[in-house]
Amino acid sequence: xxxxxxxxxxxxxxxxxxxxxxxxxxxxxxxxxxxxxxxxxxxxxxxxxxxxxxxxxxxxxxxxxxxxxxxxxxxxxxxxxxxxxxxxxxxxxxxxxxxxxxxxxxxxxxxxxxxxxxxxxxxxxxxxxxxxxxxxxxxxxxxxxxxxxxxxxxxxxxxxxxxxxxxxxxxx
Numbered sequence: 001x002x003x004x005x006x007x008x009x010x011x012x013x014x015x016x017x018x019x020x021x022x023x024x025x026x027x028x029x030x031x032x033x034x035x036x037x038x039x040x041x042x043x044x045x046x047x048x049x050x051x052x053x054x055x056x057x058x059x060x061x062x063x064x065x066x067x068x069x070x071x072x073x074x075x076x077x078x079x080x081x082x083x084x085x086x087x088x089x090x091x092x093x094x095x096x097x098x099x100x101x102x103x104x105x106x107x108x109x110x111x112x113x114x115x116x117x118x119x120x121x122x123x124x125x126x127x128x129x130x131x132x133x134x135x136x137x138x139x140x141x142x143x144x145x146x147x148x149x150x151x152x153x154x155x156x157x158x159x160x161x162x163x164x165x166x167x168x169x170x171x172x
Contacts, residue, residue: 036081036122043076045085048160050148058137058171059130065168066137068129073121074150081122086113087152091129094145096165102144103134131168139169 050072056065072089073082086109093103107127116125131137146164151157 036118036120039081039083039123040079043079043083043085044155045074045076045083045087045150045152045158047075047077048148048150048158049073049075049082050160050164052146052164052166056167060132060137062137063171064137064139065171066131068131068146068166070127070129070146070148072125072127072148072150074123074125082124084116084123085150085152087150088112089125089127090149090151090157091127092147092149093131093168094147094163095141096143096145097141102139103129103131105129105134142167142169144168 050070052071053069057067057069058065059067068091070091074085075082088109089105089107089112091103091105091107092101094101105127112125112127115127116123118124131139143165146166148160149157
């Protein structure tokens with residue numbers, strides 16, 4: 001087959017393949033808007049969800065984990081997006097075997113407001129929790145449980161439903 005016949009054959013095959021695409025069924029719905037509707041005035045936090053980075057950081061490079069990256073999402077279960085609320089975020093780090101608390105961070109509303117941002121899920125609160133600010137990063141155990149609560153002024157604190165296991169202590 002000469003180059004001209006090869007080109008004609010490829011062109012014919014490509015046009016047949018492109019023309020053969022058929023969509024059946026109802027028309028495809030447009031993607032939902034990435035704009036989050038305004039938060040209703042009557043929302044109240046009744047659920048707290050948080051995540052932490054898989055690996056902690058050793059920012060001072062002393063061989064011990066010292067910084068936990070955590071992100072908190074506040075919800076009113078009647079509203080589909082995470083919400084903004086003024087209050088205190090409290091994190092607790094405990095020994096999973098003894099239950100002994102060895103670190104606690106309380107982040108006031110004004111400080112939390114500086115870190116908050118809005119994403120496609122709603123308002124998020126990212127925090128950097130530094131063990132050196134509340135004690136020491138030289139921890140004898142290798143795993144700890146981290147928990148989070150949120151307290152609005154005058155209301156009962158809302159606890160996250162789960163505690164997460166993280167690595168602490170020596171990095172190597």
